[in-house]
Structure formats: structure tokens, C-alpha cells
Amino acid sequence: MIRRLRTVIPLVVGMALVGLPGVAAAQVKPCFDGGAALSVEEQRLDDALAPGRPAVGPELVRLGGLDDDVRRFEARLCGGVAKSRAESVVAEAGGELWRAAVERARESVDDRPLYWARLLFTKAVRQWQPKGYALSVAERARLVQRVDVAARGVEDVRFRGGLRRVVVSGFDPFQLDGTSVRRSNPAGAAALRLDGKVFDTPGGRVVVEAAVLPVLWGAFDQGVVERFYGGTLLGKTKPDAFVTISQGRPGRFDVERWAARWRGGFPDNNDVAARGTVPDAPGWPQPAHEFIETTLPAQKMVDAGTSPYPVHFNRSFCEWPIGSTPGVGTPDCRTDEPTPGAVAAVGSGGDYLSNESMYRANRVRLGLSATTTSGGHLHTPVLGQPADPVALTDPEFEAERRRIVDQVVALVAVV
Incomplete structure (x- = not known):
């Protein structure tokens, strides 16, 4: 109903x-x-x-x-x-x-x-x-x-000694009204699949620790992102990379270049909207960057040949022009470099919680001077829903989700 x-x-x-x-x-x-x-x-x-x-x-x-x-x-x-x-x-x-x-x-x-x-x-x-x-x-x-x-894995990080370490996060399902209550989020599914996984890579063995983030502005205000990612940086064994993951556009993966310090106002899973500058989370060092650039090996991820979906390096961003009132009018959108002194409006990954997960994770990384830890965001293709409007699943839905998750795992292995 x-x-x-x-x-x-x-x-x-x-x-x-x-x-x-x-x-x-x-x-x-x-x-x-x-x-x-x-x-x-x-x-x-x-x-x-x-x-x-x-x-x-x-x-x-x-x-x-x-x-x-x-x-x-x-x-x-x-x-x-x-x-x-x-x-x-x-x-x-x-x-x-x-x-x-x-x-x-x-x-x-x-x-x-x-x-x-x-x-x-x-x-x-x-x-x-x-x-x-x-x-x-x-x-x-x-x-x-x-x-x-x-129950999100935020407190379940258990790095093994002698291995390189990658920390990732996915998200809960969202936009769950009507028959969309059955939605799945492939980013959350990928996080579950990746938690504790060990890769053998040319650079040595790598272990992944994961969490699933809420689609809630309030939980972000309380510092759930900083608690997870910042907490890993305070331990004896520091992570080598952060990868925030969320669902993005149909038919493609995007490695996002810029995270922006701005919320666009779209409602969350509690039907709460938030718009304006991303607030600080209590208790964490958080330098006031308008934009934070990815330090993931973006071109390597694009060139790795993972399949079946194409992988793009998304360089787009938007800013409120200098001298304008942030939040009023139309921002200036480009693909070059942000203007020094301009206020961020939209990151490469948008202005919703996916962008904010990248921003917060990397803001705390910079605040803790974790210069040897790389960080950035990966957007997955959009996962559809079962064809029958009253079905919870069907073979194509399951196959599509598995294809997306398997390619996320392959891209994290590239990182």
C-alpha cells in the first residue's frame, strides 16, 4: 500500500x-x-x-x-x-x-x-x-x-597486522515511499560484501573494513562519519585509503574529484531536509575547506578495465560566485578548478549525503594530518527494482545488484 x-x-x-x-x-x-x-x-x-x-x-x-x-x-x-x-x-x-x-x-x-x-x-x-x-x-x-x-559496523573495525588497510562505507536504501519501500542500495550491499575481505595485490595483501552509513542529516550532524573514519586514524594501525561509496547515476560508475561543503536540501529517510554549509561534528579537528579533492588513484581506476559498467572520472563542481549570497540564485558550474575564496555549492558527487560522506571523511583525514592515507568517493550505477510492482525480488534484480557489487569489489582492489 x-x-x-x-x-x-x-x-x-x-x-x-x-x-x-x-x-x-x-x-x-x-x-x-x-x-x-x-x-x-x-x-x-x-x-x-x-x-x-x-x-x-x-x-x-x-x-x-x-x-x-x-x-x-x-x-x-x-x-x-x-x-x-x-x-x-x-x-x-x-x-x-x-x-x-x-x-x-x-x-x-x-x-x-x-x-x-x-x-x-x-x-x-x-x-x-x-x-x-x-x-x-x-x-x-x-x-x-x-x-x-x-549495527552499522562503525564499532567493528579490526585491522590485522602486516596488511595494508582500506576503509570503505556504503549507505542504507533511500527514497522508500510506496512500492519503493523494497529498494536496495548496491553501495550498502558492497560494504557488507567487502567487510573483512582480504585482497592479494601486486603491492601486498590488503584488508578492508566497512560500515553502512545512515541516510540521515541528523546522524551526520552527530558525527557518525567522523566516528567511523576518524576512529580508524586514531588506532595504532592507520588505514592506507578511504573510499566512501554511494549509489549515483544510471549505467555508470563515477570516481568523484571534488567534495563540497554544502547541503542541497533534499529530504532524508526521516523526511527531514537540510540546506547550507556542512556543519562541524563535535570533538573532531575539521579544517574549513570549501572543496576537498580526491587523492584516490582515479585514472588508474578508470583505466583498470573493470566491467561491465564504464568508469568515469567526474571533474564537475559548482560554486557560489564571489560576492553573491550562498544559497541564492544559480551557482556557477564548471570542470576546471574552484575559484579561491568562492563558496562551494555542489561537489562532483552532488550536494546530498553521498557528497557529504566524502567531504566529512576527508575533512577529518586532513584535520588529523593523515597525509599518507588517500581518500575519495565512488558512485555506483543506479540499481533498479523488481519488474513486478508487488515482488520483493526477481532474477534480473538480483543479477544486476551482483554485477554492481562485484565491480565495486574490483575497483576497491584497484585502490
Whole structure:
């Protein structure tokens, strides 16, 4: 069915929350409050493709074999958790979900079961009624954030000694209204496939560590990108390269030259829009560059002959002309070099969260003086949807996603 209108109430730690009236008490486990406010993303857990069809999110979790993980987490919460242990319990469960999804990706490249299972986890925390104590709004928000971050792989970086190291990130599915609730994001699927993968290259063995980023302005404001990429630079073994990955244009890969310090305003997965200069994330060194240029071996990636999709080095960017008011009028778009003193408007990879993932990862890289770590962004081709509007998958959809993911893996090997 078409997604119903969702009424947004004030933001809480970057999440737009909405109420769920009319949930029968008999449908909710005793330790959960079925009337608790949920995020817009979590509300989509009820969305189906047609009357009488199962809700898409939970069905994909079941088909992906992660439904037992959800049941165990809910049972753990209902079994009683001391307040002093709550953060560690939810973080541990989130990490277990991430590792289960990575293991599953060895056989299937579907990123959707993890996305929807993670939302079932955060929904459970949001509705949880602990035994013997109450949670403040801030305490509950902290638990939601802890389980979410852990279930993204952000806290699961485990570099092996003696190997070169590459850090990559993908993204959740997005634009999930109506029958698009079944969307997959090949960048997230590639991140799952790449996590822990070891390559034998002419320069030696390389290990990859990965995470899947949220399509949420609020989470970016809170520093999820800096926490993942910056955290890898603070360890004893520094990464050799960063590759942020997202879904881009139909039929092609793009290695993006410029990341821009500007948000264009397109709504995120909680239907929240943000426009203007990319804000700083608390606690990280973040030099104020308007544009940051890739240091990935872009031409080598173009010339590597990976297939089946063409690979382009995208040099485009847009800036607000000097003397103009940023955000007003039409920016100047070119393919040469940014003008010193001009304000960034659009990066090579656009002005949405993909551009911002490249910008934030490389801003913190520069802020931490990681001059031996290269960094940049890779856009994948757009993945279509199953031909039948009420189908969750079909052979061509699965084959297309696998083709994209396999070529991402090959391009990361080039890096």
C-alpha cells in the first residue's frame, strides 16, 4: 500500500519522531509500549506492497535469515537488563547483528535485511519498558544511537597486522515511499560484501573494513562519519585509503574529484531536509575547506578495465560566485578548478549525503594530518527494482545488484 502521511513532531537527537496511535495492546509484547513515538523510518516497517501482502521490512528480515536475531534481542530486553548494563547490552546486540549480516553477505548481496532488522532493533529500544526503572528521553535516545551505530559496523573495525588497510562505507536504501519501500542500495550491499575481505595485490595483501552509513542529516550532524573514519586514524594501525561509496547515476560508475561543503536540501529517510554549509561534528579537528579533492588513484581506476559498467572520472563542481549570497540564485558550474575564496555549492558527487560522506571523511583525514592515507568517493550505477510492482525480488534484480557489487569489489582492489 502507499505509505500513509506521517506527521513529524520535534526532533530528538537528530531523529524525526511520530506517534503510532491505535496499536492494540495485544499485538505488543508486555515489556514494550506500542504507543511510543517512532521515527519515520521505523514507521515504514508497517508498509506493504498491496493489501493482504506482508509488510515489506519484516518479510525481508525473515527471508534474509535475521529474524532470529530480532527475536533474541527483544527477548533479552524483556528478560530484564540492569540500567548500568543497558548501553553495553544494546551495543553488543547491534554488533552481533552487523556480523550476522556480513556473514550472510558471503552468499547473498542483499543489504535490505540488515536495514530493516536494524530498524526493528531501534523500534524495540524506543518502545522498551525496563523493569524497575524509567529511562529519560536523553537516556533512551542514547540507547537508540548505540544500537544503531553498532549495527552499522562503525564499532567493528579490526585491522590485522602486516596488511595494508582500506576503509570503505556504503549507505542504507533511500527514497522508500510506496512500492519503493523494497529498494536496495548496491553501495550498502558492497560494504557488507567487502567487510573483512582480504585482497592479494601486486603491492601486498590488503584488508578492508566497512560500515553502512545512515541516510540521515541528523546522524551526520552527530558525527557518525567522523566516528567511523576518524576512529580508524586514531588506532595504532592507520588505514592506507578511504573510499566512501554511494549509489549515483544510471549505467555508470563515477570516481568523484571534488567534495563540497554544502547541503542541497533534499529530504532524508526521516523526511527531514537540510540546506547550507556542512556543519562541524563535535570533538573532531575539521579544517574549513570549501572543496576537498580526491587523492584516490582515479585514472588508474578508470583505466583498470573493470566491467561491465564504464568508469568515469567526474571533474564537475559548482560554486557560489564571489560576492553573491550562498544559497541564492544559480551557482556557477564548471570542470576546471574552484575559484579561491568562492563558496562551494555542489561537489562532483552532488550536494546530498553521498557528497557529504566524502567531504566529512576527508575533512577529518586532513584535520588529523593523515597525509599518507588517500581518500575519495565512488558512485555506483543506479540499481533498479523488481519488474513486478508487488515482488520483493526477481532474477534480473538480483543479477544486476551482483554485477554492481562485484565491480565495486574490483575497483576497491584497484585502490
